Amino acid sequence: MEWYYWLVFGSLTICLISLLVHFVRLVKLGKPKDYSKQTGNMNAAMKYAFTGSMSPTKKESAFLYLPTYTAGILYHLGTFLAIFLFFLISFHMQIHGWLQWVIVGFLLVSGLSGLGIFIKRLAKSELRGLSNPDDYISNILVTLFQIFTALVIFNPVFLPGYLIETSILLLYLPLGKLKHTIYFFAARYHLGYFFGWRGVWPPQ
Amino acid sequence: METLTKEKIEKGLAVLNDHHDSKLLTHLNSCVRCGLCAKTCIYYLTDPQEKNIPAKKVDIVSSIYKKYNTFTGKVAPGLVGARTLDEDTVVEMVDLLFGTCTVCGRCVSHCSVGVDISYVIKKGREMLAQMGYIPETLQSTVNAALVSGNNMSISNEDFVETLEWLNEDLQFEVDDNTATIPLNEKGKDLLYTLNPREPKFFPLSISAMAKVFYAAKESWTISTKMYDITNYAYYTNHNEEAKIIAQRLYDEMENMQAKKCILAECGHGSRAFRWEGPNYLQKEYHFDVMTSVELMAQYIREGRIKVDPEKVPQIVTLHDPCNLARTGGIWKEQRYILSKAVKNFVEMTPHGIDNYCCGGGGGQLAMSEYNDRRLKIADIKAEQIRKTGAVIVATPCHNCVDQLTQINITFKLNVQIKTIAEIVADAIVLESKSE
Structure with missing residues (x-):
């Protein structure tokens, strides 16, 4: 096995262990204990927290910023696709024909979306002030991950570069804001708990 | 500003390590600084600048957390924007967390991730409370409640006098000499609370509710000892002081042996006693708590009024x-x-x-x-x-x-x-x- 495979599997192991540490810590700290009298339906609220409340029609962060929101959705879908493809590529599975072109096309669009978000962060003074290097590095690493995935599907000659970039991403992921991979779900859970307990969610 | 001592810093930082569950850890680690919360905030909408973006307020708290609690924040603070808790940071915290936020929570449900921005801001306020940097004007309102029993420092004599006058007003309004605003009567169904602004500035809102109770033939009373529904320590996030104020109303419910505590029309007071109160006190209430709005809706539904x-x-x-x-x-x-x-x-x-x-x-x-x-x-x-x-x-x-x-x-x-x-x-x- 080539050295860059060792590198990426080693990085993946470190990444997964680090994320597991975050996850275990969250689980150990446990769910809230609220002494007030519950008035809402927690199951319905939890369902709403992970579904309806994230609808673009419900969130101003979506419908007031449609281009950014759309870019963000595409960017995240591209990331999920690239993660899935990472495992296929790691196990030497190849994609041919029209599917290859569809995937490459989609990853280029999602990668460009990531780049667009990067440029927006850099260009808008308010966002620039709000940002720190982690915001830019995280974006660049994930965008490159998608672009490299497209390239390697297009031509295996890019494989060493792809696996090196992926390794850097995996090693960096638990250190900065990319760990919202884990915390996003916990945040939705806590929001569902808070609003559900008081009967605010789901709104009727 | 009073000198920021090592002891104060430790007290402030302790707030960020006081985990009762996974909520604090979650929300301190969730913001991705996308800035899409900006237009949900009335401060940003009326003055669009960076400091008015809700994420900026989350960031000042989470940046301190990173500095003292995360590997990256300790090793490479510049990379993740980790900040030292120093005097400059405290000054900015006071301005952002007290001066640029009504803790209305509108940004929360619109956040692209689901960060409980209000919760993080309140944690930041709690840090400032522990360090002794609550704005004096706000703290003086809490102090008034702690010292006098109500946030307007209304004397018991003045309060009783006002209610006696309102009692006469009620009798005139309903044309019934037996109509009454019952004071300190034990064993009634309801103990009604007030916002001290009512006896001080808006006494007619007390008359209005008394008229509703009269029409509903309700069994109710007001305690002249503890009637204040407000709890400004909920705003300062000095939880020990919030607990003292909540405990007083809890104790008065027991003392008056009322079945239900009716919360006057006061948003933060309702939240502070109904939702936060049991958590300040770390116990469940053995009596019911209801807002007067719910009660009036019930009266109409049931045909009592x-x-x-x-x-x-x-x-x-x-x-x-x-x-x-x-x-x-x-x-x-x-x-x-x-x-x-x-x-x-x-x-x-x-x-x-x-x-x-x-x-x-x-x-x-x-x-x-x-x-x-x-x-x-x-x-x-x-x-x-x-x-x-x-x-x-x-x-x-x-x-x-x-x-x-x-x-x-x-x-x-x-x-x-x-x-x-x-x-x-x-x-x-x-x-x-x-x-």
């Missing part, structure tokens, strides 16, 4: 207090009441759990140093009201009444501001004595 919408023919709109609707789940009841008690009801846009804060929340009304900002952000509410064409603005919160009254004057809206009880009292149909 009759209201005639023809008695309130003007166009009425409704302002939802953030702590009652968005974080308290009470937004249908006031609409039910108004649907029965007024002839022309018009909603603001947006409304309900998505309503804009009036600008008086988060302790802003007590912090005179931020008056200019408070009235600037009120532009949003003024415009909302203007668009409805309403003559009366109803709101179930005395803090909101105060802010709306100032908005009315500042923006020349020429509307009347009323509580829900005042509307119901206007619309109520009393049984004739012969019946």
Whole structure:
């Protein structure tokens, strides 16, 4: 096995262990204990927290910023696709024909979306002030991950570069804001708990 | 500013390590600084600049957390924007967390990730409380409650005198010499609380509720010892002081042996006692707690009181207090009441759990140093009201009444501001004595 495979599997192991540490810590700290009298339906609220409340029609962060929101959705879908493809590529599975072109096309669009978000962060003074290097590095690493995935599907000659970039991403992921991979779900859970307990969610 | 000592820093940082569950850890690690929360905030909408983006307020708290609690923050603070808790940081925290936020929570449900921004801001306030950097104006309101038993420092003598006068007023209003505002009567069904603004500035709202109770033939009482529903320590996030204030009302419920505690029309007070109180006290209440809005809706539903919408023919709109609707789940009841008690009801846009804060929340009304900002952000509410064409603005919160009254004057809206009880009292149909 080539050295860059060792590198990426080693990085993946470190990444997964680090994320597991975050996850275990969250689980150990446990769910809230609220002494007030519950008035809402927690199951319905939890369902709403992970579904309806994230609808673009419900969130101003979506419908007031449609281009950014759309870019963000595409960017995240591209990331999920690239993660899935990472495992296929790691196990030497190849994609041919029209599917290859569809995937490459989609990853280029999602990668460009990531780049667009990067440029927006850099260009808008308010966002620039709000940002720190982690915001830019995280974006660049994930965008490159998608672009490299497209390239390697297009031509295996890019494989060493792809696996090196992926390794850097995996090693960096638990250190900065990319760990919202884990915390996003916990945040939705806590929001569902808070609003559900008081009967605010789901709104009727 | 008082010197930031090592001891104070330790107290402040201890707040970020005080995990009761996974909520604090979650929300300190979740913000991705996308900035898409900006337009949900009335501060940003009326003054679009970086410091008014809700994420900026989360960032100042989470950046301190990173510095002292994360590997990256310790090793490479510049990489993740980790900040040292020093005097400059404290000054900025006070400005961002007290001076630029009403803790209305509107940004929370609109956050692209789901960060409980209000919760993080309140944690930051808690840090400042532990370090002794609460704005003096706000702290003085808490101190008044701690020392005198109510946040307006109304003496017991003055309070009783006011209620005696209101009792006479009630008898005249309902034309019944037996009508009464019962004081300190044990074993009644309801213990009714008040916002001290009522006896001090808006006594007619007490009369209005007394009229409702009279019409409903309710078994109720007011305690002259502890009637204050407000808890400004909820705003300062000095939880020990919040606990003392909540404990007093809890103790008075036990002392008066009432079955149910009725929370007057006060958004933060309702939240502080109903939702936060049991957590301050770390125990479940053995009595029921209900807002007066829910109670009035129940009276109408059950036919215990009759209201005639023809008695309130003007166009009425409704302002939802953030702590009652968005974080308290009470937004249908006031609409039910108004649907029965007024002839022309018009909603603001947006409304309900998505309503804009009036600008008086988060302790802003007590912090005179931020008056200019408070009235600037009120532009949003003024415009909302203007668009409805309403003559009366109803709101179930005395803090909101105060802010709306100032908005009315500042923006020349020429509307009347009323509580829900005042509307119901206007619309109520009393049984004739012969019946």
